[in-house]
Amino acid sequence: MTDSAIPVPLLHAEGIVKTHHGEGAPAHAVRGVDLTVQRGEFVAVTGPSGAGKSTLLHLLGGLQRPDSGSLRLDGETTDGWTEARWALERRRRIGIVFQFFNLVSNLTVADNVELPALLAGAAAKQARAEREKLLTELGLESKARSMPGELSGGEQQRVALARALVNQPRLLLADEPAGSLDSKGTREVMRQLAGFHQRGQTIVLVTHDARLASAADRVISFFDGRIADDAELAGTPPRGNGLTGVLELKD
């Protein structure tokens, strides 16, 4: 195989380190991580509380900066990117969903989803079309005029997912997206993540829940700031159909 045939990874982290300096002793959250994510992968990062999973995800999305190490996105180094550059790239290339949805409470569902498209410079018509497509895919078309506070947790997280995907980012980062949901909401959101992955979306999911991690096709076990294990899920059908554990969750 020639060099030109080797695919450029979507994400490539080398030796990234992050220590938090808060009130007490420094927290060595990420202690030197090498990680490559190819286009189309669904990677779950799992591990106990405090292992450094969220910090790792924040580093991958530029919400925090590594103290050392390097991170390439689509083959391009992010070293030296300013806040403004990261904000721009998060609008264009990286969608993020968080545990607590972070929707704008005084905007309708439709406006929440359209906003990042308009901020990225899309024409109003195009933003509306993309919003309608996503809300329909996510089973939320009847909620377009609702306010976030009128929706269930699972519905709010699906709106957050639509918002994260409205600019068709190459990478979707999800930080405990089911962490505040009941089992029905968890099932809905995980089913949607698996569906987007089947349609080619690259996803990095952080979860402390091994059952949810089994929806991915690669599971990274994170422990004490380091990758303890990195495994393709044996026997998992391709493209993240491994939802058995999630779908068995009781209400």
Ligand SMILES: Nc1ncnc2c1ncn2[C@@H]1O[C@H](COP(=O)(O)OP(=O)(O)OP(=O)(O)O)[C@@H](O)[C@H]1O
């Ligand atoms: N902003 C911060 N300031 C100081 N310490 C922090 C900060 N963020 C995280 N930490 C510490 O860094 C370590 C890793 O935290 P992190 O949130 O990345 O872990 P996690 O695996 O995501 O945990 P959880 O599953 O509980 O969310 C912990 O010791 C945490 O207390």
